[in-house]
Amino acid sequence: MFALQSTDDLNLLLDILPESIRKILDTHSERDRLIEVVLDLGRYPEARFPDGSKYLSEIPVSKEDLQYCVERVGIFSGDNRAGIERTLHRISALRNRSGEVIGLTCRVGRAIFGTIDMIRDLVETGRSILMLGRPGVGKTTALREIARVLANELDKRVVIIDTSNEIAGDGDIPHPAIGRARRMQVARPELQHQVMIEAVENHMPEVIVIDEIGTELEALAARTIAERGVQLVGTAHGNRIENLIKNPTLSDLVGGIQSVTLGDEEARRRGSQKSVLERKAPPTFDIAVEMLERQKWVVHQDVSETVDTLLRGREPSPQVRTVDEQGKVVITQEKPQAKPAAAGQLPFGTATTGTRGSSRGGWRSSGRLPALPSYKRNDLGGAVPLEPVPDAEPLSEHQQFDQLLNDSMADSYAMEEMGEPPVTGPNGEDLPLHVYPYAISRHQLEQVIQTMNLPVVLTKDIDSADAVLALRSHIKNHSKLRLLAKNRQLPIHPVKSNSLPQLIRALQRMLRLDSSGTGEVADLTLFYRDADEDEIEALEEARLAVEQIVIPKGQPVELLPRSAKVRKMQHELVEHYRLKSASFGEEPNRRIRIYPA
Known part of the structure; x- marks a missing residue:
């Protein structure tokens, strides 16, 4: 049962007002529903209630009235806010140029017990929660109640970062509404991020409660705290998750956004532009709650899934939690509704083809393309004049794995929506497909298969296999493997390395989830059958440059220095695309430059 209990110290707030205004409010019929009192110099005093505003007097506010109030409240901090000791009331000042x-x-502060019953089950999970909503919808009230429940009822070590003394009230002694939770005050608003880190380092909290995350430094501090295993509960500026995605300052709270350039086949498969927006990292907060109204909240239980869905131009399907007339919490699932784009308007998750794909965290760090070691000091996405671009900050192995799998699963779903789900193996075999891995990391293969839910079974017996997955170097050097596969009429699918992108693409090709057919490395092997590993790598560099930069963006690209033999092979490959190239520089730094048509 959803039961609210409200406590306030309204008389203490009324005591700071001039006597003429206080007497009117003392006898006002809506006194208990008062939200705030507004006193502006030269204007009538105004009281605001949930259903509107009303003037309290026909006598304008004077400087003496304002001075009377200021003398009876605490010290105004750098954000022009003050309070009344041991209350939750907030007094905010307007100042002139001098x-x-x-x-x-003068805003009434109330401690409302029971306000988080709608999401109590989520609070108890220990996952980080982000509260969103317009001003006045009750975000701070909800934070105060969450802190009390976690500290008193769940017996956790809770520290509140109280920048404006709005959560726990003014004065050195916090308001009883926060229970056993501890409160850290912030000397100046711009120091909030430092106090957040200090709380983790000095006071061993299990939970940190933050109100109004609004700067990039605070967003970075929040991520640092979350990565240390501390549960975060906070609010941010913005009504919906879409607002955070579009906000470059706070987008890191939901994983950060980066521009990625897709290949031709993948762009066709997705039905999108070649340059799209994708999530850069796991979100800081696991759960997001959009407080649309005081008794209607929208809950996104998996922020990463919601963000990925929005970036792909689809509508998420969150929970909607409301309170009925009997006080019971009603949970419904919101059905996604397609929003047709206006003429000439791109889907939410797409960027124009002119977007620079090699910006911070660009196409190389996205996991979309193989990250060749030779690319580390040469950004293929650079415009002329060609200048080295710093590498993106590397993701951890866990983050790279999650990102690659999320992208690949989304591609598989897109294929299914286009009516091309895999129904048989590469040669018409019944699924699941039995694969014999040779010189391949079995652990990584199992992770990919399990996470992407692919119909593939790994077997240690080549006699029961439907296909062989092997490193290309081992296929060349081990004739016995080729002979065994030939005698059993098994197709061999080569991969260049044990890297996650290679394994994911190989499995997708085997199941015909990759409409490009044979992979890029196989194509180059056919083009130059006798090429060694270094030569194939150089050709791969040229191919990526042509397909990702020169053709789609019309920009010239300069490749890494190579030997005369390798440069000749690169020239021939460029001619295959009907493009022009030229060598320049002195040995051993002579290299080729590819020009657009």
Whole structure:
């Protein structure tokens, strides 16, 4: 049962007001529903209630009235906010250019017990929660109640970062509404991120509660805290998750956004532009709650899934939690509704083809293309004049694995929506496909298969296999493997390395999830059958440059220095695309430059 209990110290707030205004409010019929009192110099005093505003007097507010109020409240901090000791009331000041107070907003602070019953099950999971909503919808009230429940009822070590003394009230002694939770005050608003880190380093919290994350430094501090295993509960500026995605300052809270350039086949498979937006990393907060109204909240239980869905131009399907007339929490699932784009308008998750794909965290770090070691000091996405571009900050192995699998699963889903789900193996075999891995990391293969839910079974017996997956170097050097596969009429699928992108693409090709057919390495092997590993790598560099930069963007690209033999092979490959190339520089730094048509 959803039961709210409200406590306030309204009389203490009314005591700071001039006597003429206080007497009117003392006898006002809606006194208990008062939200705030507004006093502006030269204007009538105004009281605001849930259903509208009303003037309290026909006598304009004077400087003496404002001074009377200022003398009875605490010290105004750098954000022009003050309070009344051991209460939750907030007094905010308007100042003129010389610093004099010319207006006051006296907001009633109430501790409402039971307000988080709608999401209590989520609070108890220990996952980080982000509260979103317009001003006045009750975000701070919900934070205060969450802190009390976690500290008192779940017996956790809770520290509140109280920048404006709005959560735990003014004064050195916090308000009883936060229970056993501890409160750290912030001397100046711009130091909030430092106090957040200090709380983790000095006071061993299990939970940190933060109100109004609004700067890039605070977002970075929040991520640092989350990566240390501390549960975060906070609010941010923005009504919906879409607002955070579009906000470059706070987008890191939901994983960060980066521009990625797709290959031709993948762009066709997705039905999108070649340059798209994708999530850069796991989100700081696991759960997001959009507080649309006081008794209607939208819950996204998996922020990463919601963000990925939005970036792919689809609508998410979150929970909607409301309270009915009997006080019971009603949970419904919101059905996604397609939003047709206006004429000439791109889907939410696409960027124009002119977007620079090699910006921070660009196409190389996205996992979309193989990251060749030779690319580390040469960004193929650079415009002329060609200049080295710093490498993106590397993701951890766990983050890279999650990102690659999420992208690949999304591609598989897109293929299924286009009516091309895999129904048989590469040669018409019944699924699941039995694969014999040779010189391949079995652990990584099992992770890919399990996470992507692929119909593939790994076998240690080549006699029961439907296909062989092997490193290309071992296929060349081990004639016995080729002979065994030939006698059993098994297809061999080569991969260049044990890297995750190679394994994912190989399995997708085997199941015909990759409409490009044979992979890029296989194509180059056919083009130059006698090429060694270094030569194939150089050809791969040229192919990526042509297909990702020169053709789609019309920009010239300069490759790494190579030997005369390798440069000749690169020239021939460029001619295959009907493009022009030229060598320049002195040995041993002579290299080729590829020009657009």
